[in-house]
Amino acid sequence: xxxxxxxxxxxxxxxxxxxxxxxxxxxxxxxxxxxxxxxxxxxxxxxxxxxxxxxxxxxxxxxxxxxxxxxxxxxxxxxxxxxxxxxxxxxxxxxxxxxxxxxxxxxxxxxxxxxxxxxxxxxxxxxxxxxxxxxxxxxxxxxxxxxxxxxxxxxxxxxxxxxxxxxxxxxxxxxxxxxxxxxxxxxxxxxxxxxxxxxxxxxxxxxxxxxxxxxxxxxxxxxxxxxxxxxxxxxxxxxxxxxxxxxxxxxxxxxxxxxxxxxxxxxxxxxxxxxxxxxxxxxxxxxxxxxxxxxxxxxxxxxxxxxxxxxxxxxxxxxxxxxxxxxxxxxxxxxxxxxxxxxxxxxxxxxxxxxxxxxxxxxxxxxxxxxxxxxxxxxxxxxxxxxxxxxxxxxxxxxxxxxxxxxxxx
Amino acid sequence: xxxxxxxxxxxxxxxxxxxxxxxxxxxxxxxxxxxxxxxxxxxxxxxxxxxxxxxxxxxxxxxxxxxxxxxxxxxxxxxxxxxxxxxxxxxxxxxxxxxxxxxxxxxxxxxxxxxxxxxxxxxxxxxxxxxxxxxxxxxxxxxxxxxxxxxxxxxxxxxxxxxxxxxxxxxxxxxxxxxxxxxxxxxxxxxxxxxxxxxxxxxxxxxxxxxxxxxxxxxxxxxxxxxxxxxxxxxxxxxxxxxxxxxxxxxxxxxxxxxxxxxxxxxxxxxxxxxxxxxxxxxxxxxxxxxxxxxxxxxxxxxxxxxxxxxxxxxxxxxxxxx
Numbered sequence: 001x002x003x004x005x006x007x008x009x010x011x012x013x014x015x016x017x018x019x020x021x022x023x024x025x026x027x028x029x030x031x032x033x034x035x036x037x038x039x040x041x042x043x044x045x046x047x048x049x050x051x052x053x054x055x056x057x058x059x060x061x062x063x064x065x066x067x068x069x070x071x072x073x074x075x076x077x078x079x080x081x082x083x084x085x086x087x088x089x090x091x092x093x094x095x096x097x098x099x100x101x102x103x104x105x106x107x108x109x110x111x112x113x114x115x116x117x118x119x120x121x122x123x124x125x126x127x128x129x130x131x132x133x134x135x136x137x138x139x140x141x142x143x144x145x146x147x148x149x150x151x152x153x154x155x156x157x158x159x160x161x162x163x164x165x166x167x168x169x170x171x172x173x174x175x176x177x178x179x180x181x182x183x184x185x186x187x188x189x190x191x192x193x194x195x196x197x198x199x200x201x202x203x204x205x206x207x208x209x210x211x212x213x214x215x216x217x218x219x220x221x222x223x224x225x226x227x228x229x230x231x232x233x234x235x236x237x238x239x240x241x242x243x244x245x246x247x248x249x250x251x252x253x254x255x256x257x258x259x260x261x262x263x264x265x266x267x268x269x270x271x272x273x274x275x276x277x278x279x280x281x282x283x284x285x286x287x288x289x290x291x292x293x294x295x296x297x298x299x300x301x302x303x304x305x306x307x308x309x310x311x312x313x314x315x316x317x318x319x320x321x322x323x324x325x326x327x328x329x330x331x332x333x334x335x336x337x338x339x340x341x342x343x344x345x346x347x348x349x350x351x352x353x354x355x356x357x358x359x360x361x362x363x364x365x366x367x368x369x370x371x372x373x374x375x376x377x378x379x380x381x382x383x384x385x386x387x388x389x390x391x392x393x394x395x396x397x398x399x400x401x402x403x404x405x406x407x408x409x410x
Numbered sequence: 411x412x413x414x415x416x417x418x419x420x421x422x423x424x425x426x427x428x429x430x431x432x433x434x435x436x437x438x439x440x441x442x443x444x445x446x447x448x449x450x451x452x453x454x455x456x457x458x459x460x461x462x463x464x465x466x467x468x469x470x471x472x473x474x475x476x477x478x479x480x481x482x483x484x485x486x487x488x489x490x491x492x493x494x495x496x497x498x499x500x501x502x503x504x505x506x507x508x509x510x511x512x513x514x515x516x517x518x519x520x521x522x523x524x525x526x527x528x529x530x531x532x533x534x535x536x537x538x539x540x541x542x543x544x545x546x547x548x549x550x551x552x553x554x555x556x557x558x559x560x561x562x563x564x565x566x567x568x569x570x571x572x573x574x575x576x577x578x579x580x581x582x583x584x585x586x587x588x589x590x591x592x593x594x595x596x597x598x599x600x601x602x603x604x605x606x607x608x609x610x611x612x613x614x615x616x617x618x619x620x621x622x623x624x625x626x627x628x629x630x631x632x633x634x635x636x637x638x639x640x641x642x643x644x645x646x647x648x649x650x651x652x653x654x655x656x657x658x659x660x661x662x663x664x665x666x667x668x669x670x671x672x673x674x675x676x677x678x679x680x681x682x683x684x685x686x687x688x689x690x691x692x693x694x695x696x697x698x699x700x701x702x703x704x705x706x707x708x709x710x711x712x713x714x715x716x717x718x719x720x721x722x723x724x725x726x727x728x729x730x731x732x733x
Contacts, residue, residue, distance in 0.1 A: 047701070089558065089559050089561065089654045089656075090559070090652055090657070091656070093650060093651075093652055094650065097650075098450065098453075101450065101577075102450050114558070115557045115559065118558055118561055119558075119561050119652055122561050122562040182556075183556055183557030183558070184556060184557055184558045212557065
């Protein structure tokens with residue numbers, strides 16, 4: 001398109017000038033890299049359906065982990081970055097790519113939403129960087145999508161299915177109907193739970209899919225009601241769960257004798273619902289603030305900073321960041337291969353993880369708990385929401401490395 | 411439709427305008443050649459994908475006066491086809507992009523054939539409705555991966571020689587495709603065919619009375635636009651190694667309208683400048699607490715109220731006034 005001689009000459013001049021400028025910029029970029037500390041990135045939903053489920057509270061939990069560790073490792077300052085991926089895999093992988101390429105982030109964690117977590121997991125593999133997924137559920141992360149630098153911390157669809165699905169079926173809830181969020185996470189949660197229900201001798205009467213970030217559940221709830229299943233399983237999360245529980249109460253599902261099972265519910269959703277509409281719900285979570293002294297000590301400190309009690313995502317993020325820093329210290333290097341090896345070697349023992357260890361496929365296994373939400377009159381103080389029904393030992397709750405379907409650990 | 415306010419392209423009637431257009435184009439090329447040494451290449455590649463997408467869209471709204479509100483369907487289809495071709499069929503990257511373009515174009519034949527039977531708001535609504543159907547197919551069919559999208563798309567090696575995993579190699583690949591696309595659009599707009607398109611935009615009955623088969627011209631323009639949108643989508647899926655529902659939602663159709671409007675409808679460089687503004691805002695403000703969408707909405711309102719011709723459109727207008 002350059003035709004006139006004058007503009008061509010001008011072009012050559014500009015080109016030479018800018019080439020020099022470019023070289024300068026490149027040189028400064030290289031020198032900037034060397035002085036970096038250890039950088040940790042929190043990537044999650046901070047404005048959408050999962051903003052309370054993890055959100056900026058997870059960032060605060062990570063900050064606490066860094067402070068508890070002393071703020072530096074290997075003589076380098078630990079820096080924290082955070083971003084909102086809006087539950088979109090392309091935005092998420094975009095930010096992660098930029099963090100790895102430009103900002104030299106060493107580890108990305110939290111990663112709520114399975115589709116984003118899978119995308120970043122894939123990217124971490126090619127970039128050879130550590131990621132520790134806390135907020136996403138799909139067991140594929142340590143199954144067919146497992147990779148040497150990827151870890152999965154707080155829970156997964158398998159553990160939820162074993163907890164809620166198995167326990168409720170044994171307790172007599174032997175016919176199920178599912179309300180499923182229409183994406184990978186929902187399908188897998190429904191699938192894993194159905195398997196457990198059938199294993200325990202129950203049957204699945206049907207399922208209906210609703211879009212992510214739905215507000216009107218009336219038609220789905222009517223189908224659930226008509227199915228006459230004893231248990232209606234909510235294979236969704238965040239605000240979707242909150243909305244479906246609320247509307248189920250309005251439709252009189254529980255009053256009609258059906259039991260509602262929140263397959264992925266945390267303290268944040270119960271708090272959002274209030275005990276009046278959530279009492280009697282049975283759910284599985286990997287953490288509760290009032291479990292023992294260590295969890296209370298951590299949670300009280302968390303409460304002072306945020307005015308809320310942590311759920312398993314926030315406490316799990318604390319544990320993930322702390323474990324990463326411990327592994328860096330033990331490996332005496334930020335090198336992802338060495339850190340990954342240390343993460344798999346060291347036991348996990350902190351305010352979140354009880355009897356925790358990391359399997360060869362990157363799955364952190366630890367005790368999970370089956371809770372029932374208290375009735376309003378049983379709750380004695382603020383945030384006193386759960387009654388512990390049973391503890392599920394880590395090796396029962398999760399797949400073993402061989403069962404997981406991870407090609408590297410078969 | 412709205413495009414009647416904007417007049418000629420960069421190579422318009424006045425010769426001084428033509429020279430300025432050339433200088434601006436040359437400046438753009440130079441800037442893009444040196445930019446990757448100072449700016450993050452992936453960001454620039456994203457910019458070029460959106461610029462090409464908006465330029466393809468601009469061919470319709472700017473030069474034929476058709477406001478398509480379903481262009482994400484072509485962009486997304488191109489992205490999915492390219493991603494599938496690269497990941498499952500292991501084809502050459504260039505072939506993947508070409509297939510993406512063909513896919514977008516083929517869909518353009520279908521949607522275009524139905525949509526051009528109506529004018530104005532009805533045309534827009536038909537494109538919107540049909541693109542929503544395409545979105546639903548993408549959401550439900552197994553090969554697209556639903557909410558997860560197609561992940562881990564390999565960039566591959568171009569002609570079996572150049573490893574596109576190297577950032578600069580990928581950048582050059584994208585740059586060449588982008589320049590080719592822009593050049594093709596420039597040639598089309600400034601050809602006799604382009605003149606007829608503009609005639610249709612200005613006064614359709616007169617074009618018919620002159621004996622032109624207006625429907626056929628509209629359809630051809632629609633298919634070219636859809637094909638290039640498919641190419642842009644294909645390139646994007648290779649750059650980000652991901653094809654997802656974001657590429658095919660109606661919000662993406664809206665975004666391309668916004669980019670073109672901000673930059674300047676019916677100008678050659680408008681879509682590029684518009685993409686620069688929108689992509690930069692989205693990229694660098696994503697880390698702030700302030701919601702990006704509110705800011706972009708505000709800019710949109712300001713654009714409609716204060717500079718309706720868009721950034722490039724206003725500059726061109728000011729220069730033409732000066733002589």
